[in-house]
Amino acid sequence: MDRLETVDRQPEQIRHDVRTGAIAGQTSGLAPGFAQGNLVILPKQWATDFLRFCLENPKPCPLLAVGNPGDPSLANAGRNIDIRSDVPSYRVFRNGRLVEEIADIRHIWRDDFVSFLIGCSFSFEWALLNAGIGVRHIELGSNVPMYRTNIDCVSAGPFSGQFVVSMRPMKPADAIRAIEITAAMPQVHGAPVHFGDPLAIGISDLSRPDFGDSVPVKEGEVPVFWACGVTPQVALAEAKPPIAVTHSPGCMLITDIRDEDLLNGTFRFEAPAL
């Protein structure tokens, strides 16, 4: 990727600091203007179905990069990435059950591990804020509220489940502009999947999100729902592979991909042959 040659070294420096332990914890706000990614690592035997699951469900699982089996670099996402150490905290799942949360996975890395990097709403929130559209949970300094829904994913092998969505309340005129903006960013969840009545997508109580924090919906606002990167984690928990590794919530991989390139269509994901 020649384009990366001109990139600011900030993301690479932050990854280095994460690798050495100088930076730990959540990555929100680090390397502003650069995309962060949700991580899923699976053995090759499970990776083909998971790739298909992501490609069939691009709204909750928009792919930014996929690694070669056994290769801990992710060249399409940034220079000198070591996916075994460049995320501040990892979750290890065995048979669908969370067994440990660790800062480094070099000791459990395998020759058949395939890394999937999935786009994250931080990038479209960057675009919304740039357009002058307020994002409630950012204003409140809390996590975005997320909900399980009744919207079925397209199944692929053992991977199935329902969309998890994130919610941002907006006035209709802002929601229309937010739809226009995020529609242009398919690699980071794209346009919303719903707005208005939560019950229409199986959410019975907006004040009790399944993940993250509740935020108020003010007079004259409607809740707007985007497909969310927690969806693949729910699908993993259902599929119960013998081993899987993800990032810990909020502790993302910081990439060299510019949010701007996700907005103007310069960055494009090309599916690998697994």
Add this chain to the structure above:
Amino acid sequence: MDRLETVDRQPEQIRHDVRTGAIAGQTSGLAPGFAQGNLVILPKQWATDFLRFCLENPKPCPLLAVGNPGDPSLANAGRNIDIRSDVPSYRVFRNGRLVEEIADIRHIWRDDFVSFLIGCSFSFEWALLNAGIGVRHIELGSNVPMYRTNIDCVSAGPFSGQFVVSMRPMKPADAIRAIEITAAMPQVHGAPVHFGDPLAIGISDLSRPDFGDSVPVKEGEVPVFWACGVTPQVALAEAKPPIAVTHSPGCMLITDIRDEDLLNGTFRFEAPAL
């Protein structure tokens, strides 16, 4: 416009039949796939402010073409147009008051008349139907419901007023796709200006449109509101120029501009120096 050379002769044939009187009345459904336009004709003395009004209010008044003073052709909109005879029915306003409705304006044409052609929702409805999104008033064979709102236009000289909007009820998922599609068609009103609560934009009773016919909003649907080409007519009625000519409602100018070129951005309006 070289591009027009390859165009189907259907629109030109229809304009010819309108000119000779072989076709009369509403133009809805004629020359499918080709844009139809709202017409406003004003003396040059009023045209500069009206051009500014359109450019400042592109959602209700998106321009497709503007004629040269005294010139009844509109080369940017089609071959061999004679704007004095190619619209099935004209409305003549004197001092803001409708004084007659006639099939030909050759006898009142003046050397200082400037023609403005404004994009029409027929083109985006074509795009919605192509995307499999139902349009209620088309399904019912009625006129789209239109409403006066409290959304102020940007004023320009004597031209001012509030947006008139058209309404199409949709389920939220269809509304999101409709927003994506129409956002790509700025020359035919672009993305909606509002959805949901009608009162938020000053509409007190959805079942009583100010123009057109009422349509039902079904369970699970929300009303979606687009800026409407009736807005400039309301602004004209307020400005009260000594003379103005418009098309009669539903009796549009059929152009050689393909709806497809409005969707893919091939067609672009360039503002003239008046």
